[in-house]
Amino acid sequence: MQRSVRASTWIIAALVLALGVAMMASATGDALDRALMPWRFAVIDRLASGRIVVVEMDAESAAAIQRWPWSRTHYAAVVDRLRRAGAASIVFDVDVSSPSDAEGDQAFAAAISRAPGLVVLPTFAQAAASDDRRTIDALPIPILRGHAALASVSIRPSRDGQVREMPLATVTAGQPRPSLSAFIAARSGMVDQQFPIDMSIDPATIPRLSFVAVRDGRFDPAAVRGRNVLIGATAIEMGDRYGTARWGVIPGVVVQALAAETLLRGVPVYGSHAAMLLLAVLVAAVMLRIRSYAASVAFGLAAAAAIVAAVLLAQYQALLVLPLATALAMIMATGTSAGVREVVRRFRTQRLVDEVTGLPNARALLRQDARDGTVTLAVAQIGNFDTLRAVLGVQGSADAIVRLGERIALTAAGQAVYRTAEHQLAFVPGDGQAIDDAMYALRALLLQPVEVGGRRVDVALTIGLATGPWRGVERLVAEATLAAEEARTGDGFWRVAAADLADLDRSISLMGELDEAIASGQIQVFYQPKFDCRTQRIGSVEALVRWRHPVRGFIGPDLFIPIAEKANRIAPLTLHVLAQVLSDLGSWQAAHPGLTAAVNISAKLLADGPFNAMAERLVTEAQIPPGSIMFEVTESAAMSDADTSIAALHRYRALGIGISMDDYGTGQSTLTYLRQLPLSELKIDRSFVQHAHRDHDDAVLVRSTIELGHQLGLKVVAEGVEDEACLAFLREAGCDLVQGYLISRPVPLTDLLALLAEERRRAA
Numbered sequence: 154m155q156r157s158v159r160a161s162t163w164i165i166a167a168l169v170l171a172l173g174v175a176m177m178a179s180a181t182g183d184a185l186d187r188a189l190m191p192w193r194f195a196v197i198d199r200l201a202s203g204r205i206v207v208v209e210m211d212a213e214s215a216a217a218i219q220r221w222p223w224s225r226t227h228y229a230a231v232v233d234r235l236r237r238a239g240a241a242s243i244v245f246d247v248d249v250s251s252p253s254d255a256e257g258d259q260a261f262a263a264a265i266s267r268a269p270g271l272v273v274l275p276t277f278a279q280a281a282a283s284d285d286r287r288t289i290d291a292l293p294i295p296i297l298r299g300h301a302a303l304a305s306v307s308i309r310p311s312r313d314g315q316v317r318e319m320p321l322a323t324v325t326a327g328q329p330r331p332s333l334s335a336f337i338a339a340r341s342g343m344v345d346q347q348f349p350i351d352m353s354i355d356p357a358t359i360p361r362l363s364f365v366a367v368r369d370g371r372f373d374p375a376a377v378r379g380r381n382v383l384i385g386a387t388a389i390e391m392g393d394r395y396g397t398a399r400w401g402v403i404p405g406v407v408v409q410a411l412a413a414e415t416l417l418r419g420v421p422v423y424g425s426h427a428a429m430l431l432l433a434v435l436v437a438a439v440m441l442r443i444r445s446y447a448a449s450v451a452f453g454l455a456a457a458a459a460i461v462a463a464v465l466l467a468q469y470q471a472l473l474v475l476p477l478a479t480a481l482a483m484i485m486a487t488g489t490s491a492g493v494r495e496v497v498r499r500f501r502t503q504r505l506v507d508e509v510t511g512l513p514n515a516r517a518l519l520r521q522d523a524r525d526g527t528v529t530l531a532v533a534q535i536g537n538f539d540t541l542r543a544v545l546g547v548q549g550s551a552d553a554i555v556r557l558g559e560r561i562a563l564t565a566a567g568q569a570v571y572r573t574a575e576h577q578l579a580f581v582p583g584d585g586q587a588i589d590d591a592m593y594a595l596r597a598l599l600l601q602p603v604e605v606g607g608r609r610v611d612v613a614l615t616i617g618l619a620t621g622p623w624r625g626v627e628r629l630v631a632e633a634t635l636a637a638e639e640a641r642t643g644d645g646f647w648r649v650a651a652a653d654l655a656d657l658d659r660s661i662s663l664m665g666e667l668d669e670a671i672a673s674g675q676i677q678v679f680y681q682p683k684f685d686c687r688t689q690r691i692g693s694v695e696a697l698v699r700w701r702h703p704v705r706g707f708i709g710p711d712l713f714i715p716i717a718e719k720a721n722r723i724a725p726l727t728l729h730v731l732a733q734v735l736s737d738l739g740s741w742q743a744a745h746p747g748l749t750a751a752v753n754i755s756a757k758l759l760a761d762g763p764f765n766a767m768a769e770r771l772v773t774e775a776q777i778p779p780g781s782i783m784f785e786v787t788e789s790a791a792m793s794d795a796d797t798s799i800a801a802l803h804r805y806r807a808l809g810i811g812i813s814m815d816d817y818g819t820g821q822s823t824l825t826y827l828r829q830l831p832l833s834e835l836k837i838d839r840s841f842v843q844h845a846h847r848d849h850d851d852a853v854l855v856r857s858t859i860e861l862g863h864q865l866g867l868k869v870v871a872e873g874v875e876d877e878a879c880l881a882f883l884r885e886a887g888c889d890l891v892q893g894y895l896i897s898r899p900v901p902l903t904d905l906l907a908l909l910a911e912e913r914r915r916a917a
Contacts, residue, residue, distance in 0.1 A: 162441045165490040169437050169483050173430045176479045182426070185478030190317065191399040193477070194352040196465055201358040202417055205337060205410050206380050208235075209387040210247070214364035221391075225249075225257030228384075229264035230368045235382050236268040238374035244273040244337060246306055246385030246393075246406045250291035258296055266300045273336055274298070275306040276325040290325040304336040308395060308405060315396045318347040319412040321420070333409050337381045338416030348422070349474050351415040352399040356407050359414070383410050424467070424475035432460065433480035437487040446495040453488045457481055507572040509551040512558055515573040518630070524623035527705045531582050532633035533561060536613035536641050538576035549605050554578065556603045557612060564595045573630055577637075588618060588709035592647045593839070594894055597875035600843075615640040616647040620712065649711065664720040666702075667713075671729045675701050678733045679899035680750070682908065683870060683890040686883065690912055692890055693749040695785065696734045697899045698726065714755075723755045724764045731768060735775040737902055738782065745909050751783040751813060759786065759798035772808055779809030783834065787815050799829055806831035813870070817858065827865060835862040839873020839893070846882035856886050863887070 176182035208231065218227060228245070235243050252258055265272045274293040293301065305323040310316050321335045321342025329344050342348075364384070366372050385406025386393045393405040415421065436456040443449040460480055467473040505517035535541070535554075542550040558570040561580050568581040582591035595616070602609040617636025619629040632650040640648040670676050677699045685692030700708040717723045734750050741748060758764045772782060784805055786798075802812050813834035814827075827835075837858050845851040855871065862869040871883050874893030883891050897908060 161494050165487065165494065166437065166441060168490065169487050170434060172486050173433060173479050173483045176482060177426050177430060182476060182479040185482065186476050187311065187317065187398065189477055190352070193465065193468065194399050197353050197469060199351065199354045201354055201414055203360060204380055204417060205413055206360045206362060206377050206382050207406055207410050208362050208364055208367050208382055208384040210364045210385060210391060212388045215388045215390065217365040222253060225253045225261035227368055229260040231364065231384065232264040232268055232272060234367050234370055235377055236271060239378035240271065240382045241379050242273060242337065242381045243268065243271050244304070244333060244381065244383045246275055246333060246383060246409050248291070249274055249293045249297055252294050258294065262296045262299070265297060269300045270302070272301045273304050273333070274301045275333065276303050276330055277306050278323070278325060292326055302336065303330055304333045305330045306333045306409065308408060310395060315398050316350070316408055317398060318349055321346045321348060334412035334416055337383070337413040340416045340420055342420065348415070348420055350408070350412050351421065352397060352411070354411055354414050356400055356403055356411060359407065359410050381413070383413070385409065419472045421472040421474055424473050426476050426479065429476050429480045433483040436484055440487050440491060446491060449491055450488050453484050457484050509547070510555050510558070510572055512555070512572040513569045514571065517569070518571040518573060518579055519627055522624055522626050526623055527621065528581055528623050528629070529588065529618055529620045529709070530626065530629040530633050531580050531616050531618050532573065532630060532637050533557070533578045533580070533614050533616050534634065534637040534641065535576040536615060541610065541612065545605055545610065552605045553603050553610060553612060556605065557599070557614070560598045561595065563598060564591055577634065579630060579633070582618070588649070588711045590898060592616065593873070594898065596646050597894055600875070615645070617650060618647065619650040664716060664722050667717065667722055667726065670700060670702070671725065675703065676726070676729060677701065677901065678730055678737070679901055680905045681892060681899040682897045682905070683892045684896045685890055686888055690916070691748065691909060693751060694905065695751045695892065696730055698730050718755055718757060724758060724761060727752070727755060727758060728764070728767055728771065731771055735771060735777065735782065738777050739775065741906065742778070742781070748909070749781050749783055749811070751785045753815065754784045754786050756787060759801045765801050765804070769804065769808060772810060780811055783811035783813050785813045785815040785836065803831050832867055834868045834870060836870040836872055842871045842873045843875060843879065846879045852882070859886050859888050
């Protein structure tokens, strides 16, 4: 799942970057930016500065003068009125490139000469003909040029017919000339350098006077004193109108006034598309790294809002017009793509999750079928599930399963716990841990009732195990389920699928690899401490064998030891373990004198002459202190060949080897062999010990066994101690040694030595 998420992240990132580059390379980004401009200008409404006054050739003036074109005597009168009123400049946005009546032209020229340097006349370029791509430069007639300045009034609408930009300068008649707006604002710039018009300025706030009112002197001179006066047509019948993105169709003279107002604040410039693209890429990258889709969207919205705010601030304060559409489109595309990915992920997750408990379901487990290697799969079956559901309801029983899953997960080797059926959970027992160790640890965890909705309920669990390749996981589930059912009907806690042992014996041929495993160090010895209740210290250890196969991984002793016995390969395995234990005993004797070790002897070996001879030789050559080593045998071992077995045990006892009867109470003819065998220790089976502190019958049996052992001069060991209450009971009952997960699980030698060192530090 993580791999697919990473792959989709790279794909989305590549697509978003491609989108941004495509928008930059094409006209799409610019088109979207143009569409956004009216909104950007609408955020803040600006008032005109008041430094520019428009003298309108309006409908009132057209009605008063009547004939068109007007005689330029009217222009002369207006120039004289404005000059006397103290106008800073008098700028005409009126075509004077062709002669009018002679009297008017003379009068206008004379008025211009009386206002030297104040009057600005327009120049512009126009097409030679409708089907001709050449342009003709239009200049004022010669009689008017003597005392007037010339400025360009060229307006270049965008492809959609709307005016958004104005030039700072153009070339007419071979001469670079400032645009009308640049002249009024006294701004310089390169020829054909465009600047965006600030459409946030409200045209209605630009002061206006009617042309005929100025001509006739019907205006307050203070309204134009020290101001730049712009004269142009606003009457609809005179044409000269342009579309704008925000203000609709307005007269050309008003467009010129807005452009001049823009330049009075400074010269706006366009920002870099590449910088905005990089910023959007960074935002998209962060969004894709955030695992929570809601958090990713929230970040994207916050980043988009911050970018918009920064762009508007740059536009209004720094006069920097940055492109916005591409960055927003990239952020939106990232959010949308991540949303699609989230929907797909949730759909996949829902297919792989049990909707009642939220645990992975059987479909999720079957997806593991593609994995390599061998696995031991456990299926935990709830025997009283129908009762739980009747008492707790659907949700309550689901909560109970979740609580069970949490406990099982503690021993599940970091793997998931799957709900494979309504009353079943599947998992992989602890990695590197014997199956019996894992099951005893799990049983200890599951002894306590489960709390659901404030109620404590007991859950009846049995567990089945099956081993095989991951690619046959469906078969493993079936075999483990059958084993769990067999455990339930057999009144046990767990059982290994019979087919599993047969597979190992028949097809894996483990015994053919045993010699190599011993030689290469795959067979390891772990030690489980026995705690001395009198000294409150570890007094002894039991050696347990572990097999770490280089291909199959951990193979539990519960699987390979029965096969070794069946294949008559148990003798070399036991001798290897004995030799390792004797070596370890010699290494710890100096630092931990008195610490003894026990080795399990299989039922068949006491009657095996060559084995007994080699075992006696190993113990003799080790030169260990008497009583340092103990052999643990079961009642069945003594009964399989009574005379030979008893004789062998007496020889061992004569060598100073202690003899412990393991699993006491589970065999037959126990009292007979207690009298005949040279025992030094009794080990009470865990089936009696685990519940003795709360079960009266078990308590009676344990107390009587301890008393019997002491009467016979034997030490008594209780195995399977898993909680403090049980330990307290055994201490009170006078038990000598206790063993179980409460004390320690089986550990390698290095960990055992660390436990002993820590124990000595605490005692010091």
